[in-house]
Amino acid sequence: MALDAAFVTQIRSQFTGVNNKFYFNYGGQGILPQPALQAILETYQFLAAEGPFSIKANRYFQAQTQALRQAIADEMQVDPDTITITDNVTTGCNIVLWGINWQSGDHVLISDCEHPGVIAILQILAQRFGITYSECPLLQSLQTNDPDSSVLESIQAHLTPRTRLVVLSHLLWNTGQLLPLEKIIKLCHTYEGNYAIQVLVDGAQSAGSVPLNLGESAVDYYAFTGHKWFCGPAGVGGLYLNPKHFDQLLPTYVGWRSLTYNAQGLATGWTNQGSRFEVATAAFPQFQGLRAALECHRQGGDAQERYQQLCQQSQSLWQGLQTIPQVQTLLPDPPQAGLVSFQVSPDASVHSRLVQQLEENSIYLRAIAFPSCIRACCHYFTTAEEIDHLLTVLRQLLTMPSDP
Amino acid sequence: MALDAAFVTQIRSQFTGVNNKFYFNYGGQGILPQPALQAILETYQFLAAEGPFSIKANRYFQAQTQALRQAIADEMQVDPDTITITDNVTTGCNIVLWGINWQSGDHVLISDCEHPGVIAILQILAQRFGITYSECPLLQSLQTNDPDSSVLESIQAHLTPRTRLVVLSHLLWNTGQLLPLEKIIKLCHTYEGNYAIQVLVDGAQSAGSVPLNLGESAVDYYAFTGHKWFCGPAGVGGLYLNPKHFDQLLPTYVGWRSLTYNAQGLATGWTNQGSRFEVATAAFPQFQGLRAALECHRQGGDAQERYQQLCQQSQSLWQGLQTIPQVQTLLPDPPQAGLVSFQVSPDASVHSRLVQQLEENSIYLRAIAFPSCIRACCHYFTTAEEIDHLLTVLRQLLTMPSDP
Numbered sequence: 001m002a003l004d005a006a007f008v009t010q011i012r013s014q015f016t017g018v019n020n021k022f023y024f025n026y027g028g029q030g031i032l033p034q035p036a037l038q039a040i041l042e043t044y045q046f047l048a049a050e051g052p053f054s055i056k057a058n059r060y061f062q063a064q065t066q067a068l069r070q071a072i073a074d075e076m077q078v079d080p081d082t083i084t085i086t087d088n089v090t091t092g093c094n095i096v097l098w099g100i101n102w103q104s105g106d107h108v109l110i111s112d113c114e115h116p117g118v119i120a121i122l123q124i125l126a127q128r129f130g131i132t133y134s135e136c137p138l139l140q141s142l143q144t145n146d147p148d149s150s151v152l153e154s155i156q157a158h159l160t161p162r163t164r165l166v167v168l169s170h171l172l173w174n175t176g177q178l179l180p181l182e183k184i185i186k187l188c189h190t191y192e193g194n195y196a197i198q199v200l201v202d203g204a205q206s207a208g209s210v211p212l213n214l215g216e217s218a219v220d221y222y223a224f225t226g227h228k229w230f231c232g233p234a235g236v237g238g239l240y241l242n243p244k245h246f247d248q249l250l251p252t253y254v255g256w257r258s259l260t261y262n263a264q265g266l267a268t269g270w271t272n273q274g275s276r277f278e279v280a281t282a283a284f285p286q287f288q289g290l291r292a293a294l295e296c297h298r299q300g301g302d303a304q305e306r307y308q309q310l311c312q313q314s315q316s317l318w319q320g321l322q323t324i325p326q327v328q329t330l331l332p333d334p335p336q337a338g339l340v341s342f343q344v345s346p347d348a349s350v351h352s353r354l355v356q357q358l359e360e361n362s363i364y365l366r367a368i369a370f371p372s373c374i375r376a377c378c379h380y381f382t383t384a385e386e387i388d389h390l391l392t393v394l395r396q397l398l399t400m401p402s403d404p
Numbered sequence: 405m406a407l408d409a410a411f412v413t414q415i416r417s418q419f420t421g422v423n424n425k426f427y428f429n430y431g432g433q434g435i436l437p438q439p440a441l442q443a444i445l446e447t448y449q450f451l452a453a454e455g456p457f458s459i460k461a462n463r464y465f466q467a468q469t470q471a472l473r474q475a476i477a478d479e480m481q482v483d484p485d486t487i488t489i490t491d492n493v494t495t496g497c498n499i500v501l502w503g504i505n506w507q508s509g510d511h512v513l514i515s516d517c518e519h520p521g522v523i524a525i526l527q528i529l530a531q532r533f534g535i536t537y538s539e540c541p542l543l544q545s546l547q548t549n550d551p552d553s554s555v556l557e558s559i560q561a562h563l564t565p566r567t568r569l570v571v572l573s574h575l576l577w578n579t580g581q582l583l584p585l586e587k588i589i590k591l592c593h594t595y596e597g598n599y600a601i602q603v604l605v606d607g608a609q610s611a612g613s614v615p616l617n618l619g620e621s622a623v624d625y626y627a628f629t630g631h632k633w634f635c636g637p638a639g640v641g642g643l644y645l646n647p648k649h650f651d652q653l654l655p656t657y658v659g660w661r662s663l664t665y666n667a668q669g670l671a672t673g674w675t676n677q678g679s680r681f682e683v684a685t686a687a688f689p690q691f692q693g694l695r696a697a698l699e700c701h702r703q704g705g706d707a708q709e710r711y712q713q714l715c716q717q718s719q720s721l722w723q724g725l726q727t728i729p730q731v732q733t734l735l736p737d738p739p740q741a742g743l744v745s746f747q748v749s750p751d752a753s754v755h756s757r758l759v760q761q762l763e764e765n766s767i768y769l770r771a772i773a774f775p776s777c778i779r780a781c782c783h784y785f786t787t788a789e790e791i792d793h794l795l796t797v798l799r800q801l802l803t804m805p806s807d808p
Contacts, residue, residue, distance in 0.1 A: 017452035028457025029685075037448055044441055044637075048421035051768040052631075052638075053432025055760060087491060090659035090684035098656065116671040117659035117684055124655055227456075227685060233448075234456075235639060235687025251528055252502065253657060255494035255521035264752045265773035267520035280494035280521055281433075281631060283639025283687035348668045356459060364455040369669035 003301045003309045003380065011300040012381040015231070022363040022386050024376040027173065027205050027339055030231030032289070039292035040233060043285035061284050068287045069274070071294045072238050075230075075303070076222070077213040082246075084239040084274035087282065089204040090117040092223025092239030093167070095277045096200045097121045098252035100165060104130030106195075107162040109155065111138040113172040118202055122167075134158060139175065139371065142332055148180045152187055161193040168199065170206035170222075174368050175330045176314075176339030176375070178210065185218050198245070204228060209310055209338045209379075211303035214240050221245070229338070229379070230297070232290030235283040241274060255280035306380040310338045313378035313387065320391040326398045330373055341373040344398060348372040354397060361393050407705045407713045407784065415704040416785040419635070426767040426790050430781040431577065431609050431743055434635030436693070443696035444637060447689035465688050472691045473678065475698045476642050479634075479707070480626070481617040486650075488643040488678035491686065493608040494521040496627025496643030497571070499681045500604045501525045502656035504569060508534030510599075511566040513559065515542040517576040522606055526571075538562060543579065543775065546736055552584045556591055565597040572603065574610035574626075578772045579734045580718075580743030580779070582614065589622050602649070608632060613714055613742045613783075615707035618644050625649070633742070633783070634701070636694030639687040645678060659684035710784040714742045717782035717791065724795040730802045734777055745777040748802060752776040758801060765797050 012018065017031040043064075050056045065085065073080040086092045097108075098121075108122055112135045122133040136158035141150035155166065166188050171178050181201065188197040198220040206212070207222075208229025214222055222240040226232030241249060251258060251270070257278035259267045270276050300306055315334040321327045321342055330341040344350060351367040351374050358365055365376050376390065416422065421435040447468075454460045469489065477484040490496045501512075502525075512526055516539045526537040540562035545554035559570065570592050575582050585605065592601040602624040610616070611626075612633025618626055626644040630636030645653060655662060655674070661682035663671045674680050704710055719738040725731045725746055734745040748754060755771040755778050762769055769780045780794065 017456070020453065021455060023455060025455060025457040029451075031456065032448065032452065040448075041445070044436065044444075047433075048436065049424065051425060051427060051429060051763075052421070052435065053429040053770065054768050055763050087686055088659070088684040091657060094657040094659070094683065115660070116663060120658045120660075120662055120671070124658055128654065225685065233687070233689070234685050235690070250532065253495060253498040254524045254528055255492070255498070256519070256524075258524055259520060264756075264776070265771065267524070279498065280492040281629065281638050282491055283637070283690055285637070286639070286687055286690075352668075359455075359459050364458050366457065367669065372668070 003305050007300070008309065008381055011296065012383070014296055015381060018381070020362065022389055024378065024382070024386075024390065025364045025366055026229055026231070026377040026379045027375065028366055029227050029234060030208075030229060030379075032233060033231055033293055033296045035296055036232060036289040036292040039288040040285045043288045047285070064284070064287055064291075068291045071291050075212070075294060076215070076240055078215045078240055079243070081273035082241050082243055084241065084277045085282070085287070086223075086237045086239055086278075087235050088227070088237045089202060089223045089225040090121075092237060093118050093200065093202060094121055095239055095252065096221045096223065096249070097125060097167075099249040099277070101248075101250060102129040102131050102164075105162055106131045106164045107160050108133040108165045108167060109158050109163050110135055110167045111169070111172070112136070113138055113174050114167065114169060115173055115202065115204065118167060132162075138172070138177070138179070142175060142177060142330065147177065148183070151179055152183055155184060156187060159188070159191050159193065159197065163191070163193055163197050164195045166197060166199050167202065169202040169204065171210060171337050171339065173205050173339070174341060174371060174373065174375070176335050176337065176341050177331060178206075178336040181219070182217060189218060205339060206337065208297070209307065211307050218242075226290040226293070230290065230293055232293040233283075233286040236286050236290045239274070239277070249277075251277055253279050300380065309380040310378055310382075311336065313380070313382045314338050314340050316384065317376060317378055317387045317390070320387060324391070324395055324398065327394070330371065338378045339375060340378065341368065341375045343371075343373050346372070357397050358393065363390055363393055407709050411705070412713065412785055415700065416787070418700055419785060422785070424766070426793055428780040428782065428786070428790075428794065429768045429770055430633055430635070430783045431779065432770055433631050433638060434612075434633060434783070436637055437635055437697055437700045439700055440636060440693040440696040443692040444689045447692045451689070468688070468691055468695075472695045475695045479616070479698060480619070480644055482619045482644055483647070485677035486645050486647055488645065488681045489686070489691070490627075490641045490643055490682075491639050492631070492641045493606060493627045493629040494525075496641060497522050497604065497606060498525055499643055499656065500625045500627065500653065501529060501571075503653040503681070505652075505654055506533040506535050506568075509566055510535045510568045511564050512537040512569045512571060513562050513567050514539055514571045515573070515576070516540070517542055517578050517581075518571065518573060519577055519606065519608065522571060536566075542576070542581070542583075546579060546581060546734065551581065552587070555583055556587055559588060560591060563592070563595050563597065563601065567595070567597055567601050568599045570601060570603050571606065573606040573608065575614060575741050575743065577609050577743070578745060578775060578777065578779070580739050580741065580745050581735060582610075582740040585623070586621060593622060609743060610741065612701070613711065615711050622646075630694040630697070634694065634697055636697040637690040639690050640694045643678070643681070653681075655681055657683050704784065713784040714782060714786075715740065717784070717786045718742050718744050720788065721780060721782055721791045721794070724791060728795070728799050728802060731798070734775065742782045743779060744782065745772065745779045747775075747777050750776070761801050762797065767794055767797055
């Protein structure tokens with residue numbers, strides 16, 4: 001069941017940044033709700049009052065960091081000790097990718113729809129440890145009658161006896177396709193090669209939009225960020241580590257947060273929770289901002305209700321786009337999450353120009369390079385009016401005579 | 405020449421967090437000046453107005469990130485391309501320590517006064533790459549007539565033909581001793597072993613307190629943070645890379661900020677500036693906060709004037725401490741920077757308790773575990789009244805009957 005309209009209006013009123021614009025870029029960065037900004041400000045005020053470095057402030061940060069770890073864990077339905085707090089999703093991917101004890105010749109499989117930041121890490125690891133990596137095509141699955149089966153077949157066909165890790169986005173950032181994660185994990189875990197293949201999920205687009213129960217799933221690693229669909233401040237994200245890998249994953253970047261201390265303050269060893277993979281001083285006031293944002297969403301309904309509401313909005317946009325002759329949506333079927341990508345021309349510069357024109361009309365979407373498209377994001381508090389307005393302006397811009 | 409008193413008062417008035425307390429923990433975290441908090445707030449307001457993810461906001465962040473890189477570079481007297489923006493000093497140390505193409509058996513020399521976060525990195529590298537590391541004693545140099553010579557002798561005596569890197573703090577965080585950096589670098593660079601020995605400086609305590617001209621120095625790597633003596637917000641720091649090592653240093657954690665893009669937005673390669681070692685979305689509004697803090701200090705005088713003012717204050721505190729019979733300063737001579745550490749008992753718990761009592765009197769210092777001591781920090785805007793008050797309360801607390 002989706003959410004009650006009056007309830008959505010009430011929650012939406014906290015996201016004051018939506019008032020002066022038509023915002024469809026939650027997959028780039030979310031709109032910070034007022035209570036999150038308030039929490040950040042109050043933390044700076046607390047620091048000014050109680051000394052930014054003091055016994056009291058340090059205890060406060062320890063408690064607040066643990067509270068954020070708990071709030072994230074609640075959202076993902078896991079134990080808080082499995083959560084590493086990072087600055088963004090890519091750092092979470094770095095922690096896992098650098099944490100595996102690679103042997104030369106080990107193989108990593110990714111899809112043809114992964115983010116360039118993740119591919120950059122694999123390039124580095126190939127140079128450093130002699131691993132190999134290759135892409136399995138998933139984009140083509142959208143041309144088939146059964147995309148899920150096509151995805152599974154493509155992954156299966158590209159696993160090799162040396163494959164050690166599969167890196168995939170849960171929700172593809174470019175096309176908006178939701179991958180059948182549980183089935184992919186099962187496929188990887190039961191593949192008979194040299195390794196028990198592990199799965200690292202890039203949850204950049206799914207965390208905060210798709211309900212997650214990582215505790216029940218068998219996922220090995222799930223990296224996410226707070227500043228996109230969770231609408232937290234930039235600079236705070238996280239990583240879920242399946243406890244069965246905790247002791248095998250090698251720490252890479254470490255610092256004082258990775259360590260335990262005795263009563264005198266001398267370092268005594270490594271922590272036995274996700275903080276083992278954390279480094280040092282971070283944007284701590286922003287931790288409170290993310291926690292306040294998570295609290296806002298919880299007031300809006302449970303993750304399943306928010307997801308259904310969000311799908312209702314994105315499906316409405318997808319349906320509307322079908323009525324504009326110049327528009328071709330990338331997904332052949334109504335989206336299963338909040339991303340709605342579409343093409344209006346084979347020429348990428350047309351997409352860039354259209355996004356620019358929309359922004360001049362206070363409508364915020366983004367262009368994506370591969371496959372060349374424009375992406376709109378609907379959140380659970382996106383309104384029918386916003387969607388109608390986007391469709392109207394889009395129709396107008398596409399029927400205007402082109403620039404000479 | 406130190407600074408004009410009226411001028412210091414004027415600058416100090418921007419650091420409103422000093423008003424309700426006696427703050428001596430700049431080496432833990434600085435007091436955020438009002439213009440820095442204002443800059444952070446204005447950035448959040450800009451994001452709310454212009455869309456946190458938009459063409460306009462993305463251009464703004466690119467420009468602001470470059471402006472911060474330039475402001476840091478100006479402070480360090482280097483080219484902005486040599487600066488990597490990090491979240492803290494330890495991340496900068498991680499970038500360098502993970503970026504060297506280690507061979508098994510390579511040796512790293514550190515001092516006996518380094519931060520546990522840095523030692524943690526070396527433990528990991530020893531496990532991962534088979535490097536070795538050892539400590540040269542510097543603490544003992546304070547017992548000699550010529551600490552600088554003693555430091556140089558100790559380092560020289562502990563270099564080996566396999567030594568590849570020396571990691572040292574410019575200003576020792578525990579004792580407050582300022583190391584003779586130029587002489588150390590020369591010693592390392594001219595040592596005849598298997599490698600041209602490089603020097604990584606932990607500038608946690610020196611950046612923002614000691615004038616730096618890294619462009620003129622031959623230092624190989626200098627890691628620092630914005631949230632201590634620069635008084636910026638927590639979560640922003642940096643790393644200087646000597647350009648001669650830029651192409652040799654291997655990137656470790658990478659992401660979209662490490663890459664260049666073509667007009668369509670497709671990744672085309674690695675950046676040729678410090679951003680090659682940066683990862684992804686960070687606490688960008690805090691970048692503005694650090695830049696505003698740097699601007700505040702520049703209004704307060706040039707780095708040399710601020711340093712002289714700060715030494716005048718710390719030397720005044722050091723002199724005052726000599727008049728309290730129960731107190732033994734760690735430095736036998738007046739400090740050459742802002743850290744003033746002292747002992748009142750061989751029992752570490754006495755130090756912790758005294759710091760707690762001081763904090764109950766709104767006086768903020770910290771206890772350090774090794775060597776067990778209490779550390780006070782004087783900034784250039786620390787006042788004679790603050791120092792007198794600290795000395796008075798300290799004297800009172802030390803003459804009060806002990807708890808039963």
